[in-house]
Amino acid sequence: MLVRVVNPNTTESMTALIEATARAVTGPGVTLEAVTPAMGPASIESHYDEALAVPGLLAAVAEGERDFVDGYVVACFGDPGLDAARELARGPVVGIAEAAMHAAMLVGRGFSVVTTLDRxxxxxxxxxxxxxxAGACRGVYACDIPVLALESDPTVIERVVALARLALEKDGSDVIVLGCAGMADLCAAATAELGVPVIDGVAAATLLVQALITLGVGTSKRGEYAEPPAKSYTGLLTPFHRPA
Amino acid sequence: MLVRVVNPNTTESMTALIEATARAVTGPGVTLEAVTPAMGPASIESHYDEALAVPGLLAAVAEGERDFVDGYVVACFGDPGLDAARELARGPVVGIAEAAMHAAMLVGRGFSVVTTLDRxxxxxxxxxxxxxxAGACRGVYACDIPVLALESDPTVIERVVALARLALEKDGSDVIVLGCAGMADLCAAATAELGVPVIDGVAAATLLVQALITLGVGTSKRGEYAEPPAKSYTGLLTPFHRPA
Amino acid sequence: MLVRVVNPNTTESMTALIEATARAVTGPGVTLEAVTPAMGPASIESHYDEALAVPGLLAAVAEGERDFVDGYVVACFGDPGLDAARELARGPVVGIAEAAMHAAMLVGRGFSVVTTLDRxxxxxxxxxxxxxxAGACRGVYACDIPVLALESDPTVIERVVALARLALEKDGSDVIVLGCAGMADLCAAATAELGVPVIDGVAAATLLVQALITLGVGTSKRGEYAEPPAKSYTGLLTPFHRPA
Amino acid sequence: MLVRVVNPNTTESMTALIEATARAVTGPGVTLEAVTPAMGPASIESHYDEALAVPGLLAAVAEGERDFVDGYVVACFGDPGLDAARELARGPVVGIAEAAMHAAMLVGRGFSVVTTLDRxxxxxxxxxxxxxxAGACRGVYACDIPVLALESDPTVIERVVALARLALEKDGSDVIVLGCAGMADLCAAATAELGVPVIDGVAAATLLVQALITLGVGTSKRGEYAEPPAKSYTGLLTPFHRPA
Amino acid sequence: MLVRVVNPNTTESMTALIEATARAVTGPGVTLEAVTPAMGPASIESHYDEALAVPGLLAAVAEGERDFVDGYVVACFGDPGLDAARELARGPVVGIAEAAMHAAMLVGRGFSVVTTLDRxxxxxxxxxxxxxxAGACRGVYACDIPVLALESDPTVIERVVALARLALEKDGSDVIVLGCAGMADLCAAATAELGVPVIDGVAAATLLVQALITLGVGTSKRGEYAEPPAKSYTGLLTPFHRPA
Amino acid sequence: MLVRVVNPNTTESMTALIEATARAVTGPGVTLEAVTPAMGPASIESHYDEALAVPGLLAAVAEGERDFVDGYVVACFGDPGLDAARELARGPVVGIAEAAMHAAMLVGRGFSVVTTLDRxxxxxxxxxxxxxxAGACRGVYACDIPVLALESDPTVIERVVALARLALEKDGSDVIVLGCAGMADLCAAATAELGVPVIDGVAAATLLVQALITLGVGTSKRGEYAEPPAKSYTGLLTPFHRPA
Incomplete structure (x- = not known):
């Protein structure tokens, strides 16, 4: 079983963290690879960043299809390009926000998200x-630490835990979802501090993709997620476009 | 890792089918046990049946806690007693309707359910x-075959497939969810016939419980799913009640 | 007209309070009886308690049908077993949460609930x-007094009124719903203190059941609430099961 | 107990039908009066008709307050002027669509409405x-018989029953709501034909108002339904305006 | 192009303010007229006021149709009588709450409303x-200044701006909607103070009506907004009723 | 006033149609320009196409900001890149699906969409x-004509009108929304055939953008639509990225 985790931003150190996190939950017989796209922004903190990250992500999925990849994780909490990636892929494609929220709903009555920037x-x-x-997600809180500072800022864990405590109290939540792939390494410490399930989407999505592959189901090719129609292309992105 | 799949009805042959289905997707290092409760109805086809099945299911979960079970599947498509079972369990508890619907949402835009009795x-x-x-589930169709006839009625697969075809067309769905644990053995054939993902909840729930255990998250014990308060009991069910 | 009010827990003093409350609003020509089930928990404060209370409640409804009861009240604010009871009953079955919420919607724009335990x-x-x-219920507040302490704790009325005041202010509500059958005797005092409609579900449900019987409508026997199919049973609950 | 049923249109024969229907469910000790407003349209079949019926309805409620009426029914299925009437009234005010829908929800899982004109x-x-x-009301069907023809058209009962049958089948409903005060006299015959609960809002609202009065709750005077602020008036409606 | 702005209350100075506001955004080739109805309340601050304002408003629209008016604005933030006015009008009819909310959704992710009285x-x-x-409107705040005091109270702008600041902060909104036609002249100052889009519905509705007329679309006359059926009338409002 | 209409696909003949349509509703004093992006697919018929069209669209908006454009139309019915474009733009940005749906809601009770491909x-x-x-959009119908065939296929108008008739009947709609920029030239003929408002989003969006500019409101720069944070970029799209 070949699972590819795509980090939609171009920061290699973040791909490394994502890979380590995903590998920690990978079952035997599974080959897991994390990839960094060849183009796009260093981090994703706006709709604009997300839009410009998607072509690189899709190129990685198109390549994955040529490599007979069995399933994909999209490892950015905005789940950029998920619908488009599903059109390209035969196997399942799971976003980390999607995975984290699904997992959270299975172990509690309501979750709160702690994410990076307010915007x-x-x-x-x-x-x-x-x-x-409606009602499953009870609150979204921003620690206002930029994505790329998560790695180096020593106050991150304290601030995330403090916000999570506030969220549990204010929202009456019983589960915390970490709102950034770059927070994956905080999960164990936050769980220990908070005493409630804390969900990291990278691990959750990796496990869900494996589960779907084991189940034998890929992305439905009936209707909306069928292979995109062939199309002629203009300009810079043309070489990255799938052959018509 | 010890996973227990509880068949909430008391029909042993159905427990056997459920066990075989769950075992087929069980990873290495996982001990999977399917259990039949000591009391309850032979099949669950009404709210009344469901209500009378729950005490037996809860006794099975209470026993599981004494046996240090890591996670549970509730293997009836009505997901009976799920909230109460979560109060008893430290680990995750996943219902098969819940699991099937979550899985369906990960591989398509909208699913239809094919179930047993219209009621x-x-x-x-x-x-x-x-x-x-809203909108994820687009239709629920009944083949009007009683639960216990699923095993013996040779027309089951045809009727389920025919209904699924109707559902895909009428609802514009792209995934089919099988609405009964007793349909688990139809999944492969239905998938082959229909050419879209067909989800059996028994396999899906078994995989999701394993995923949650691997993720290290159990049922949140903050708030609503905390251990139920000790209580004095009257009458028949008293010996089955957890010690106060 | 014969109306039976079922207290789903097994505490007789609570049945007595419920009976007195229901009798106070019973019209002429109505025989009202309050019953305590033969099995179950002393109070209902969790999903687990609720699940184990339901078999006793259903036995009481099944007995009611043999006695040609015209309608039922389920007198616990969780409305346990309501769907299953409706399958058994020819006449209407009304839960006290259901009744209180319906009544609240008829006299105001938004209500808040004051209940017992946070969970x-x-x-x-x-x-x-x-x-x-959506929007009719604007808040649910817990006074954190256990159900069986409501009777004896002299601070109950103060705490309930204080919470209700907070709720009216914070939620912009204009009606208060009392969230426990054991609060029925607080209704008059709370109304006097708060100056807004305060709804006790026991009285409300008793009146609604009488209204439905007068209207000549019982529970619909078309589809989901039809009599449950006959079924063979195993174990402890078998003698309580309706004859097939 | 003094209950006043206001027919918002000015057709006396319809007021008579409404009065007979309401009287049939009136309890002992209740004085029931049906009134016809002094101004307005002969029947209500558009938003325009509804808007021009409301001043007459409100004048009737204002007069009711001077007469110490305990509660009101607004006997047109569009529930015209309900919010405004509640501002004027101390006691409860219940619309017949509101009452019928509430009653329908208490005896089934989903209702369909059969009304007059398509518009x-x-x-x-x-x-x-x-x-x-969402989901409680599953369909609304029009028999395309004008309100004032209901009385004289001998095919009404057949057409309403035929539409109701279609609705039950197509919507999977288990209760029928009659969508016009002028259909009140069809209720018994339709019930006999259809074998499911058929709800007439006039009777239902009369019973709900009595229930609320017995419960001792009137319209909440906190916030939105407080007495309207005094205001100076211009033109024709001035003499009908409540004294400031 | 002839656009008529109807002030549904009878205060001429407010009509003058509304006219000035509307004229400021009127394109070349557009004749804009603001009218005051011949009957109704001096201001609209309750459902009761709204109900009694509607007949005058509808008379103004009926007159407009005789004058071949191309489109209408209903210039009260409660959008009174909108459905009925649409039945009368061939061209578009836009309410100022409607217009302001639509405009707000086009320039931000969520808006808060600042209005007059709490009720x-x-x-x-x-x-x-x-x-x-759901989620577009994030809060509604009342400055508790009566409609007719808006003109003379010198603290209005401060209080509205302070409430808007609170709303932006508490709701996380990015747009403010002014909740009263009488606040139209505050829009520029509030925009300058707040640094976010502040929408006045009078200007917004005037522009939307012009846009719809330019687009060549009027109110749909298929179904619900078709011309109301002819009807016989009783009492005071008869002379204002459209000829049958 | 300078308005730029961006055709997100790279087919010049479609840009020409869009420009003609937009110009037909442009007021005096407005300079309207339609632009074709320098990169992207020839038409947009999948999520994949949409994703690869967005970088070109955003480059056009970034250029527009350097040219002091006052407002933008995104002229593809999928409203691709709308959030990201709003982050870049000071003025308003309106999508044609958005505009058409807003316009439809102002002139009817419910609309149906007729679009191109089923997917x-x-x-x-x-x-x-x-x-x-919920409920405003009542149906979406596909004529199954590819976007680029709209221009040349002589049966288009017949098929669109036939589908629209079906939609009006089946959905009970009273307005039709054309679901593709390439259908703009069908609007007049379809209106004439159908006798209900038929909305073309290109014209609607052009008018709404002009209205917002006249109103003096641009995209809110508080929060989510603030200018995107500066970011370092990798690969092909780097030269198109706004200077940090």
Missing amino acids: TRGRAWDLAARYAP | TRGRAWDLAARYAP | TRGRAWDLAARYAP | TRGRAWDLAARYAP | TRGRAWDLAARYAP | TRGRAWDLAARYAP
């Missing part, structure tokens, strides 16, 4: 509305 | 409203 | 989602 | 969205 | 539910 | 859920 909170709410019934 | 359709809709955003 | 708040929200459009 | 279907859906959770 | 907040929420998806 | 129906529903309350 990304709207996207988290949009995704919650897409994946979960 | 259980309302319960399936209730569960869809609990687990999924 | 039961989720159930109250679930019921509000089932009975009322 | 009024939107209003019925609006009211269902206001009173009921 | 009108429920109406604003009702309208938001009618015009916008 | 794009899901996107139309997603957008309806984002822009409109």
Whole structure:
């Protein structure tokens, strides 16, 4: 079983963290590879960043299809390009926000998300509305630490835990979802501090993709997620476009 | 890792089918046991049946806790007693309707359910409203074959496939969810016939429970799913009650 | 007209309070009886308690049908077993949360619930989602007094009124719903203190059941609430099962 | 106990039908009066008709307050002027669509409405969205008989029953709501034909108002339904305006 | 192009303010007229006021149709009589709450409303539910200044701005909607103070009506908004009724 | 006033159609320019196409900001890149699906969409859920004519009108929304055939952008739509990235 985890941003150290996190939950017989796209922003903190990250992500999935990859993880909490990636892939494609929210719903009554920048909170709410019934996501909190500072800022764990405590109290939540792939390494410490399930989407998505592959189901090719129609292309992105 | 799959009805042959289905997707290092409760109805086809099946199911979960079970599957598509079982369990507890609907949402845009008796359709809709955003579940169809006839009726597969075809067409769905644990053995044949993902909840729930255990998260014990308060009991069920 | 009010827990003093409350609003020509089930927990404060209370409640309804009872009240704010009871009953069956919420919607724009233990708040929200459009229930508050302490704790009325005041202010509500059958005797005092409609579900449900009987409508026997199919049973609950 | 049923249109024969229907369910000790407003349209079949019926309805409620009426029924299925009437009244005010929908939700899982003109279907859906959770109202069907023809057209009962049958089948409903005060006299015959609960809002609202009065709750005077602020008036409606 | 703005209350100075506001955004080739109805309340601050304002508003629209008016604005934030006015009008009819909310959704992710009296907040929420998806309107705040005091009270701008600041912070909104036609002249100053889009519905509705007329679309006359059926009338309002 | 209409695909003849359509509703004093991006697919018929069209669209908006453009139309019915474009733009940015749905809600009670390929129906529903309350969009129908065939296929108008008729009947809609920029030239003929408002989003969006500019409101720069944070970029898209 070959699972590829795509880090939609171009920061290699983040791909390394994602890979380590995913490998820690990979079962025997599974080959797990984490990849960094050849183009895009160093981190994703706006709709603009997300939009410009997607072509690189899709190129990675198109390559994965040529390599007979069995399933993919999209390892950015905004789940960028998920619908488009599903059109390209035969196997399952799971986003980390999606995976984390699904896992959270299985172990509690309501979750709160702790994420990075305040401006990304709207996207988290949009995704919650897409994946979960009303009321499952009870709050989204921003620690206001930029994505690339998560690695180096020594106060991250304290601030994330403090926000999570506030969220549990204010929202009456019983599960915390970490709202960034770059927070994957905080999960164990936060769990120990908080005494409630804390979900990291990278590990959750890796496990869900493996589960779906074991189940023998890929992305449905009936209707909306069928292979995209062939199309002529203009300009810079043309060489990255799948052959018509 | 010890996973226990509870068949909430008391029909042993159905427990055997459930066990075989779950074992087929069990990873290495996982001990999987399927159990039949000591009391309850032979099949679950009404709210009444469900209500009378739950005490036996809960006794099985209470026993599981004494045996240090790591996680549970509730193997009836009505997901009976799920909230109560979560109060008893330290590890995760996943219902098969819940698991099937979550899995369906990961591989398509909208699913339809094919279930047994017409009178259980309302319960399936209730569960869809609990687990999924509006619009994810697009239809629930009944083949009107009683649960215990699924095993012996040779027309089952044809009728289920025919209904699924109708559902895909009418609802514009791209995934089919099988609405009964007793349909687990139809999954492969239905997939082959239909050419879309067909989800059996027994396999899906078994995989999700394993994933949650690997992730290291159990049922949240903060708030609603905390251990139930000790209570004095009257009458027949007293010996089955957890010690106060 | 014969109305039976079932207290789903086994505490006789609570049945007595419920009976007195229901009798106070019973019309002429109505025989009202309150009953205590032969098995179950002394109070209902968890999903687990609720699940184990339901078989006793259903036995009481099955007995009621043999006695030609015209309608039932389920007198616990979690409305346990309501769907199953409706399958058994020819006449109407009304839960006290259901009745209180319906009544509240008829006299105001939004209500808040004041209930007992914090862990039961989720159930109250679930019921509000089932009975009322989004926005009708604006808050659920817990006074954190156990059900069986309501009778003896002299601070109950103060604490309930204080929480209700907070709720009216914070939620902008205009009606208060009392979230426990054991609070029925607080209704008059709370109304006097608060100056807004305060709804006790026991009285409300008793009146609604009488109204439905007068209207000549019972539980619909078309579809989901038809009599449950006959079934063979195993174990302890068998003698309580309706004859097939 | 003094209950006043206001027929918001000005057709006396319809007031007589409404009065007879309401009287049939009136308890001992209740004085029931049906009134026809002094101004307005002969029947209500558009938003325009509804808007011009409301001043007459409100004048009737204002007069009722001077007469110490304990509660009101608004006997048109569009529930015209309900919010405004509640601002004027101390006691409860219940609309017949509201009452019928509430009653329907207590005895089944989903109802369908059979009403008069096709153009009024939107209003019925609006009211269902206001009173009921999504999914409770499953369909609204128009028999396309004008309100004032209901009395004389001998085919009415057949057409209403035929539409109701279609609705039960197509919507999977288990309760029928009659969508016009002028259909009150069809209720018994339709019930006999259809074998499911058929709800007439006039009787239902009369019973609900009595229930609320017995419960001792009137319209909440906190916030939105407080007495309207005094105001100076211009033109024709001035003499009908409550004294400031 | 002839656009008529109807002030549904009878205060001429408010009509003058509305006219000036509308004229400021009127394109070349557009004749804009603001009218005051011949009957109704001096201001609209309750459902009762709204109900009694509607007949005058509808008379103004009926007159407009005789004058071949191309489109209408209903210039009260409760959007009174909108459905009925649409039945009368061939061209588009736009309410100012409707227009302001639509405009707000085009320039931000979530808006908050600042309105006059606390008791009108429920109406604003009702309208938001009618015009916008859940979550678009994030809060409704009342400055508790009566409509007719807006003109003379020198503290209005300060209080509105302070409330708007609170709303932006508490709701995480990015747009402010002014909740009263009488606040139209505050828009520029509030925008300057707040640094976010501040929407006045009078200007917004005037522009939207012009846009719809330019687009060549009027109110749909298929179904619910078709011309109301002819009807016989009784009492005071008869002379104002459209000829049958 | 400078308005730029961006055709997100790279087919010049479609840009020409869009420009002609937009110019037809442009007011005096408005300079309208339609632009074709320098990169991307020839038409947009999948999530994949949409994702690869967005970088070109954003480059066009970034250029527009350097040219002091006052407002933008995104002229593809999938409203691709709308959030990201709003982050870049000071003025308003309106999508044509958004504009058409807003316009439709102002002139009727419920609209149906007629679009091109069946596989794009899901996107139309997603957008309806984002822009409109539940129930406003009643159906989405596909004529199964590829975008680039719209221009040349002589049966287009017949097939669109036939589908629209079906939609009006089946959905009970009263307005039709054309679901593709390439259908703009069908609007007049379809209106004439159908006798209900038919909305073309290109014209609607052009008018709404002009209205917002006249209103003096641009995209809110508070929170989610603030200018995207500066970021380092890798690979092909780097030269198109805004200077940090």
